[in-house]
Amino acid sequence: MTVLVLVEHEAGTVKESSLSTITAAAKIGAVHALVAGDSDEARQAADAAAKIAGVEKVLLATDPAYAKMLAENIAPLVTGLMGGYDAFLVSATSSGKNIAPRVAAKLDVMQISDIVAVEGEKTFARPIYAGNAIATVESSDSKLVITVRGTAFDKAALEGGSASIEDISGTGDAGLSSFVGLEASESERPDLTSAKIVVSGGRALKDADTFEQVITPLADKLGAAVGASRAAVDAGYISNDYQVGQTGKIVAPELYIAVGISGAIQHLAGMKDSKTIVAINKDEDAPIFQIADIGLVADLFDAVPELTGKL
Template identity: 55%
Template sequence: MKTLVIAEHDNTRLAGATRHAVTAAALLGGEVELLVAGDNCGAVVDEAARVAGVSRVIRVEAPFYRDLLAENLAALVLSLVQLKLYGNVLAGSSAWGKNLAPRIAALLDVAQVSDVVKISGRGCYQRPIYAGNVLVGVESDEAVQVLTVRTTAFDSAGDVAVDGAPAPVEVAEAGPDLGLSTLLRREISRSERPELGAAKIVVSGGRGLGNGDNYQRVLTPLADRLGAALGASRAAVDAGYVPNDYQVGQTGKIVAPGLYVAVGISGAIQHLAGMKDSGVIVAINKDPDAPIFQVADYGLVADLFEAVPALTATL
């Protein structure tokens, strides 16, 4: 039974979430095909064709696919599923995937399974509930399995060998432009730091930093020394210390770096849901009863304004 993975991209390159979704799709058995819908997205198609495990790339181009708006994409996927009889449809559990997949499931009149972290076979999955505190087994007998997969739970699919043949590319017709939504503008934060969702080291700050100036003054030098991405708790984001795309947690980004340094973060359950799968967790907080210490591998009860500069100076 064939599986369709929907590619997330910016018309220039694939998003990392798509490669993780390809790895998950392979666990369902059968061929894995990758849908690249966009506008002038030849570079993405070429990259997609070289992703290991992909048997075919479906290329669909039209100006109204440029911004990957969910309404138009959902209609396209519906037509492809009906035409090619895909048994499974997957997307990464990113903000984009979470917006798209429920629409596809609704059009197909099936129940979606969200945030899958383990696939034992088609129709047999694990997913987190209660902010990640419990893993529940889910069985689905839907004719078409529509899944979003948590990218931190599956390895990223690599590229085929240099001397290997890329997957064939099939050009398909565009679906209708429903005209239900329009992207007015996109504001993208540019940074030389690693991307938060894919970084091997993350330094995050919480409300204990007091303000945005302290956040930058205390954490930026430490992140520079470690070559780390910067993150934050929801409380710090809501207080305006940093932009929303820094947020780690249940309503932010789910990360699982090799090293996660939590500074001035109390450890609310929503934040822990986004980072507790990290390899090594280091927590610095002046409150010895802070919940963050329950998941930390190394905890330091200290004034962060003294401890973090001292740590940075020793690196």
């Protein structure tokens, strides 16, 4: 089988989620990478993609219409290429989850979402029931359209490949949408989805000021990314860019510290694959303790400042 992988990139650099997707694709068949974007940055990303271990060929589509990866423009580009491919894989990111269903609809096939393992050419494992069960699914479609959970696969090596780069033309601007603007939070801390340490706070932190006063110093001491439960986000303690969970970001750091988080299924689905989980909660019956490797039953307003002070 030959697999087409859509490579997400920023400032000429391939995103880590795409490296994991390439690893998954290599378990299915030969990997060809598609890089779409606007001129120089896209070409830089294509050069980087060509060096990734496991990539046999890079397709480069440059057009101003592809600069912001709008799904309405990228999906027709992918669909037009699928005549020569058996499968299309993309990361289960916001962009990937926007593009893949459109491709599946155009190809008239069933999408397989958020896979965590490749069992065979057309057999995959994916979480269901908020991650409480893993379903093994087998496709009977002639073409596969798949989104990949990045935290479930190792990242492909950035060096070791020597793929050729082929310039291709696409369908350009479909005229269905336009990029207006982007409001993104900027932080010197590591990106939440790729950080080795994550410190997350829950609704027990009372308000935005308290969240900042308790969580931020600990995260700074550890060089960690900051996360939050949906309850904390909904209460306005922090923006939804930091939400961890089924409807937020999926993380799997080396160390996950849950502060004042009870452990609702929605949140656990986004972080339970973390290597080491530390929970701080004054409720000894909180569900978070059932999956925590280390649990501290204590008042977070005493425990966290003390922990921060000793680091």
